[in-house]
Amino acid sequence: MTDSIVVALIAGLLALAVGVAAGFYLRKFIIDSRREDAEAQGRKLVENALAEAERIKKEAVLQSRDECLQLRQEVEKEIRDRKKEVSEEEKRLIQKLDQMERKIELLDQREMELYKKEQNLGKEEEKLAGRNQEIDRLVEEQRSQLEKVASLSREEAKQKLIESIESEARMEAAKAVVRIENEMKMKADRKAKNILALAISRYAGDYVAEKTVSVVPLPGDEMKGRIIGREGRNIRAIEAATGIDVIIDDTPEAVILSGFNPVRREVARLSLERLIADGRIHPARIEEVVGKVAEELEVGMREAGEQATFDVGAHGVNPELIMLLGRLKYRTSYSQNCLQHSLEVAFLCGIMASELGLNVKRAKRAGLLHDIGKAVDHEVEGSHASIGADLAKKYGESPEVVHAIAAHHEDVEPEGILDILVQSADALSGARPGARKEMLESYVKRLEDLEKIANGFKGVDKSYAIQAGREIRVIVDSAKLSDAEAAMVTKDIVKKIEEELTYPGQIRVTVIRESRNVEYAK
Structure with missing residues (x-):
């Protein structure tokens, strides 16, 4: 009984060993087959990747060639444009150089002419200096001869000449005064009438403007x-x-x-x-x-x-x-x-x-x-x-x-x-005031324009528009303008007002120039 059990155990162990060995070999076979399949798939993927890489490489090479060709064309075009610009600029520079050369030639000619003229002027100045000396000598000789003949010194002759000229000037002035007085008497009546008419034109009366709105x-x-x-x-x-x-x-x-x-x-x-x-x-x-x-x-x-x-x-x-x-x-x-x-x-x-x-x-x-x-x-x-x-x-x-x-x-x-x-x-x-409708803004603007025109002249210190814009009084700095210059400023202001402003009637311009000296007694 015991031996049979041992035999059976041994047989079971042998069967188990055989089964394990068979399972191991079977598993190894399966693993080897799968590995071969994986290696085959890997080789195929590598081959496909290499083929794809080759294709991408070829496409990249072609694309790079196209881009290079395009860049080359653009560069060549830009070079041609630059060459054209350079050529045009070169032409302009050549023209400018030609003009400069002509100007230089003209300047050289003028310089030569000026040099010749300076030489001629120098000679003329020398001649004039000699002539002036000769004239001075002759004048001295004549003066000495006249003094001998007239028994008068130079100062006495000069005084007599001044007295004679002064007497003649007084006579001519008296004649001119008489002539002017006679002319003024002839023109006095008409001039007085004109002055009176202008004075009356400053009169102002009542008036009511009609309103005619249809x-x-x-x-x-x-x-x-x-x-x-x-x-x-x-x-x-x-x-x-x-x-x-x-x-x-x-x-x-x-x-x-x-x-x-x-x-x-x-x-x-x-x-x-x-x-x-x-x-x-x-x-x-x-x-x-x-x-x-x-x-x-x-x-x-x-x-x-x-x-x-x-x-x-x-x-x-x-x-x-x-x-x-x-x-x-x-x-x-x-x-x-x-x-x-x-x-x-x-x-x-x-x-x-x-x-x-x-x-x-x-x-x-x-x-x-x-x-x-x-x-x-x-x-x-x-x-x-x-x-x-x-x-x-x-x-x-x-x-x-x-x-x-x-x-x-x-x-x-x-x-x-x-x-x-x-x-x-x-x-x-x-x-006159009230005769016609005039907006306050335009009236004030006319006064401002009058004062602005007057203040725009050199030497004017202050200006005041008075008499409703019919007169402007201008005060000038006596240190900057003389009496004659003040008179010219008056005429210039009148002329500018006539040119730039539109106004009814006439505008009187009065320029005042005075000097004031102030001291204080303490």
């Missing part, structure tokens, strides 16, 4: 629709009949009339007021009312012109000029009514003419008609002064009146005292 009030905003009409036919009819633009905007209960012709604007205003009061607004009624208003306004203008000539005392004025005077009733200049301005100028001309002993009626007539050109200046080319002169000449006014009209703004040079009177009266009526 605005038609409406009873209500619904009236705007009736004025416009169906599809705008009423407003087109009004504009066609009057020649004036009718502006209907957001302005409450108002219609604005716009146009350059003041008479047509007045016709449109009166016609629109009548149409609004009547209530019947349609094209036929508009034409009828506009026609009636135009006729009535023409009669009113004629009456206004006749009244103006009657007030002034100008008789025999051509009816066409009377009508043009009436048109000035609806013409304004800087918010100043032109007809009222003309009447005022006429009265001022009459007052000054009576004071100066001139023809009063002629002066009033010239003053009344001086702005007659403004009645048609929006229809005729040219300044209103030249237009008015042509109209006055056409309708039979005297040459003196025609020239006064043409010269009242210095379009032509004034020739007589009547021209100065009309200029002065026009400046007085238009430029």
Whole structure:
């Protein structure tokens, strides 16, 4: 029993040993086969990697060749451009060198010419020096001979010569004084009249500026629709009949009339007021009312012109000029009514003419008609002064009146005292305070510009614009400017004001130069 168990154990151990050995060899076989497969796959991966590396290498080589070729082309192009620039610069330098060489040659020629001239001048100076010495010698000889002949010394002869020249100068001065006094006596009357006319032009009086805004009030905003009409036919009819633009905007209960012709604007205003009061607004009624208003306004203008000539005392004025005077009733200049301005100028001309002993009626007539050109200046080319002169000449006014009209703004040079009177009266009526509307900013700016112009001159210490900008007083430094230089500064300031500023009337420039010495007693 025991032996069988031992045998069985031995047999089991042998079987176990055989199984272990078989399992070991089997496992080794599997491991070897897997290793061979892994080695094969590794070799394949290495071969693929080498092939891919070779391909990448070839592509990199090709790409580098292309980039090198492109860079080479760019470099060659840049080299060509640089060569072209260098060539052009070389050409310019060559041209400059040629110019410099020519200039150098010219300078050499001029230097040679100057050298020759210097040599010639030196010779001439030597000759002149010799001649001066000879002249001095001859003068001394002549002086000594004269002293011997006249028995006078040099100082005595000099004194007698001075006395003789002084006596002759006194005689000539006395004659000049007498001649100037006679001339001044002949011109004194006219000069005094001019001075008086300029002094009167500084006078200021009361005046109320008329407000001539063409605005038609409406009873209500619904009236705007009736004025416009169906599809705008009423407003087109009004504009066609009057020649004036009718502006209907957001302005409450108002219609604005716009146009350059003041008479047509007045016709449109009166016609629109009548149409609004009547209530019947349609094209036929508009034409009828506009026609009636135009006729009535023409009669009113004629009456206004006749009244103006009657007030002034100008008789025999051509009816066409009377009508043009009436048109000035609806013409304004800087918010100043032109007809009222003309009447005022006429009265001022009459007052000054009576004071100066001139023809009063002629002066009033010239003053009344001086702005007659403004009645048609929006229809005729040219300044209103030249237009008015042509109209006055056409309708039979005297040459003196025609020239006064043409010269009242210095379009032509004034020739007589009547021209100065009309200029002065026009400046007085238009430029005095309150006659025309002027914004405070523009007024202050004119004063500042006056002082700025004066302060811009050398030697000016202070300046003050006074008399509402009609005079400027300039104080100069006496240490920097003499009296003669101060007089020149006055003229220069006047000239610069005339060139740079626009102003009514005239501006007086007063330059003050004085020396003050101050000490204190203690």
